[in-house]
Structures are given as C-alpha cells and as structure tokens.
Amino acid sequence: MPYRKPSDTEILDAIKDALRRHGIINSQRKFSELVMRELRRHDPDYSVSEPRIRRLALSSGLVTIEMRARESDEKTSAGLCPVCGGRTEKIRNLTVYGGTVTRGYRCKGCGYWTGLKRRVPTLYIFSPKS
Numbered sequence: 001m002p003y004r005k006p007s008d009t010e011i012l013d014a015i016k017d018a019l020r021r022h023g024i025i026n027s028q029r030k031f032s033e034l035v036m037r038e039l040r041r042h043d044p045d046y047s048v049s050e051p052r053i054r055r056l057a058l059s060s061g062l063v064t065i066e067m068r069a070r071e072s073d074e075k076t077s078a079g080l081c082p083v084c085g086g087r088t089e090k091i092r093n094l095t096v097y098g099g100t101v102t103r104g105y106r107c108k109g110c111g112y113w114t115g116l117k118r119r120v121p122t123l124y125i126f127s128p129k130s
C-alpha cells in the first residue's frame, strides 16, 4: 500500500485537533487512532507509528502524559527510555562503605524511571496542557 509519511508539523497540528475535539484520552492506541484520523482528513494515505506520535506529543509541550506501569521480572539494563526514546541516567545511592550502588534509571526528558526490575509502561493518559 502506498503509505505516505506526514511531517512533524502536520502531526503536531493533528495532535492539537485531536485534543481539542476529545479532551482527555486514556489510551495510547486511542490517542494514535484519533491523531491518525485528523491526519487522514488531509491525506487518506498518511501513516505514522505510535512511538513517533508519542515522542512528538511529549516534546511539543502541548500534552500532559501520565503513565501507569507495572514491574516486570526482567532486569533493567541501561539504555534508551521506553517512553520518549531519550537517554536515561543512573539513580545512585551512597553505601555505608563510601561507594555507590545503582538503584535504577531515570529519563531526563520525560521523567520515566525504573528500578532494578524493568518497569513496563502499561497505560498512557493524554490530556491537553492548560
């Protein structure tokens, strides 16, 4: 199928329109669907991935995103933030012996954090920033 990719500006406009029309949107899938619906008013062949929509929404300052997460059994490893794709940094604690231990990781971009067991995002709530 001949998918076409919209520009960042077009996606941001669609995010604005979706939030204006629907207010608080309490799932990532629904948010993406509504943003996609706005985009397809302009071009029915537009397609864009959920992570790209979420990353743009986060960096735009237009949206407040609240995230719920559950703890998994997997060990957390250093790496990119699963929410926004930004860099994570270690959360350290001092030990009584004067060293430090890593307690988890935190994203500077969006505030996502995880302990030593990986926290997996399960639900995103999108609301317009007032």
Ligand SMILES: [Zn+2]
Pocket (backbone or CB within 6 Å): 081, 082, 083, 084, 085, 086, 107, 108, 109, 110, 111, 112
């Ligand atoms: Zn992040």
